[in-house]
Amino acid sequence: MEPIAVLGGPYGNHLALRAALLDAVARGAERIYCLGDLGGFGPRPGAMIPLLEEFGVVTVAGNYDRSLAERSPDCGCGYTHPADNAFARIAYAFTDARTSDPDRAWLGRLPSELRFTRGGRRYLLCHGSPRRTNEFLFDSACSDAFLARLARESGADQVLCTHTGLHWEREVPGGARFVNVGAVGRPANDGRPLAWYVWLAADRHEAEFISVPYDAEAMAREMETEGLPPEFAETIRTGWWTTCLEILPAKERARGRW
Amino acid sequence: MTAPAPIPLLAVPTVPLLALDTVWFQVAGTVCNLTCSHCFITCGPTNRRHAMMTRAEVRPYLDEALGLGARDLYFTGGEPFLNRELLAILEDALAIAPTTVLTNATLIGPDLAARLRALERGSRYSLEMRVSLDGLDAAANDALRGEGSFAEALAGLRELARAGFDPIVTVAQTWDEADDAAMRERFHDTLRAEGLPRPRVKVLPLFRVGREVARTRGYAETERLTPEHMLGFDIASLQCSSSRMVTSRGVHVCPILIDAPDALLGRTLRESMRSYPLAHGACHTCWATGATCRN
Numbered sequence: 001m002e003p004i005a006v007l008g009g010p011y012g013n014h015l016a017l018r019a020a021l022l023d024a025v026a027r028g029a030e031r032i033y034c035l036g037d038l039g040g041f042g043p044r045p046g047a048m049i050p051l052l053e054e055f056g057v058v059t060v061a062g063n064y065d066r067s068l069a070e071r072s073p074d075c076g077c078g079y080t081h082p083a084d085n086a087f088a089r090i091a092y093a094f095t096d097a098r099t100s101d102p103d104r105a106w107l108g109r110l111p112s113e114l115r116f117t118r119g120g121r122r123y124l125l126c127h128g129s130p131r132r133t134n135e136f137l138f139d140s141a142c143s144d145a146f147l148a149r150l151a152r153e154s155g156a157d158q159v160l161c162t163h164t165g166l167h168w169e170r171e172v173p174g175g176a177r178f179v180n181v182g183a184v185g186r187p188a189n190d191g192r193p194l195a196w197y198v199w200l201a202a203d204r205h206e207a208e209f210i211s212v213p214y215d216a217e218a219m220a221r222e223m224e225t226e227g228l229p230p231e232f233a234e235t236i237r238t239g240w241w242t243t244c245l246e247i248l249p250a251k252e253r254a255r256g257r258w
Numbered sequence: 259m260t261a262p263a264p265i266p267l268l269a270v271p272t273v274p275l276l277a278l279d280t281v282w283f284q285v286a287g288t289v290c291n292l293t294c295s296h297c298f299i300t301c302g303p304t305n306r307r308h309a310m311m312t313r314a315e316v317r318p319y320l321d322e323a324l325g326l327g328a329r330d331l332y333f334t335g336g337e338p339f340l341n342r343e344l345l346a347i348l349e350d351a352l353a354i355a356p357t358t359v360l361t362n363a364t365l366i367g368p369d370l371a372a373r374l375r376a377l378e379r380g381s382r383y384s385l386e387m388r389v390s391l392d393g394l395d396a397a398a399n400d401a402l403r404g405e406g407s408f409a410e411a412l413a414g415l416r417e418l419a420r421a422g423f424d425p426i427v428t429v430a431q432t433w434d435e436a437d438d439a440a441m442r443e444r445f446h447d448t449l450r451a452e453g454l455p456r457p458r459v460k461v462l463p464l465f466r467v468g469r470e471v472a473r474t475r476g477y478a479e480t481e482r483l484t485p486e487h488m489l490g491f492d493i494a495s496l497q498c499s500s501s502r503m504v505t506s507r508g509v510h511v512c513p514i515l516i517d518a519p520d521a522l523l524g525r526t527l528r529e530s531m532r533s534y535p536l537a538h539g540a541c542h543t544c545w546a547t548g549a550t551c552r553n
Binding site: 131139150 | 327330384386439456550
């Protein structure tokens with residue numbers, strides 16, 4: 001059973017993505033997977049595809065990638081609160097304006113899920129949830145019974161997802177394991193400016209959450225130069241989320257600063 | 259040979275239950291210590307149309323919800339904290355799923371807030387406290403919710419915040435939609451000034467049923483859904499496609515329509531898992547506003 005790395009949400013943060021990819025290669029990853037949302041939030045959506053290709057990353061479509069490919073009017077993140085949507089609109093307009101036609105075509109070819117068997121377990125890699133690209137699976141907002149149902153209905157023993165930006169892992173009754181790989185391009189709302197991804201060591205199904213330091217200050221300055229909201233740069237610098245907070249369930253919200 | 263019967267044109271669109279993700283409980287029935295003039299189910303101190311639910315009555319539904327793979331649970335009323343078994347019911351709920359309580363907060367003092375906090379700490383799941391407030395000051399709020407309710411709700415909100423909760427304040431949209439953003443900001447500012455460090459505000463549309471009919475108006479004949487309304491519309495955005503409401507009378511399609519006879523879909527959750535015709539004016543409101551009673 002080969003070691004693999006799984007990451008999600010590079011969000012146009014090329015410094016974080018490169019750091020995470022180099023870290024995965026250094027650990028000896030046989031294969032690296034990306035669970036989508038290449039753009040959004042960060043300054044360089046155009047740098048994502050070349051990086052993913054350089055490292056031979058196998059990629060699943062996120063809602064951002066779908067929206068850009070289909071030229072949708074919004075990111076389709078699935079936020080319900082107007083305050084979240086206000087910032088989501090800024091990030092999407094920025095990314096949309098910097099996405100080339102060939103990149104849109106590339107994004108349009110991404111599959112919505114990947115399935116394979118690893119060590120006898122049926123793996124399912126998706127962006128949000130097995131049933132919907134933009135469904136948020138937050139740790140404190142999903143019952144065990146619900147996750148077990150999603151696994152059962154999708155025919156998976158191991159689900160890897162992202163979309164929330166926060167990493168967690170849980171084994172549910174019935175034996176299925178859910179791993180939210182968190183995000184590479186936006187810190188984990190814990191006061192540390194780090195890139196996060198998941199390492200599945202050889203012969204292991206349990207996730208190891210890897211945090212990788214990178215030059216967050218340089219990234220924050222680049223975001224400011226590009227005219228992205230100062231709130232985004234603050235998040236990159238401090239590791240605390242400043243925007244799109246309303247979607248967070250009580251426990252996740254209470255852990256953050258804002 | 260007879261001519262084939264004409265295919266009847268459906269006048270009312272129906273919504274299937276795509277998945278039972280959310281289960282609501284009318285845990286205090288229609289009994290409330292307040293008598294709000296916009297209450298869509300006409301709750302008040304003497305309204306016993308839907309009775310309080312005991313822990314023993316709730317438990318089989320929790321078991322059923324668990325078996326059906328429900329994601330989260332909501333408890334409302336009436337005023338849930340009038341139910342003496344509420345904390346025990348919440349303990350049962352938080353053992354299996356993320357849980358939200360909708361309250362007017364007027365009965366929440368330091369002891370209750372601390373006990374709620376202990377319940378929250380003891381669970382891996384979030385306990386969301388949702389508090390209704392309908393005005394930026396006592397004059398505006400109390401005109402809808404009753405004399406003294408603004409001060410009492412804020413006292414309850416402060417107790418919740420002191421215990422470590424970030425309550426979600428739910429506000430009925432008694433203004434023009436165009437003023438939404440400004441009003442939300444003003445509620446944020448007011449709540450911050452009142453000592454809530456991280457106010458979360460959810461705006462809900464008015465439903466023109468129950469007591470609201472007398473306060474403003476009921477639904478017009480034109481405020482009904484037809485199949486044309488559903489063209490290109492994502493039915494998954496309607497909460498009736500993914501949730502059900504349990505009251506002492508059985509399982510209803512949603513929290514708004516518990517007084518509509520056709521909305522009672524069965525005794526058990528499983529019996530209620532069938533399509534529902536969107537025949538009510540309230541259905542039009544959900545369609546038009548994208549409203550959901552979820553957080």
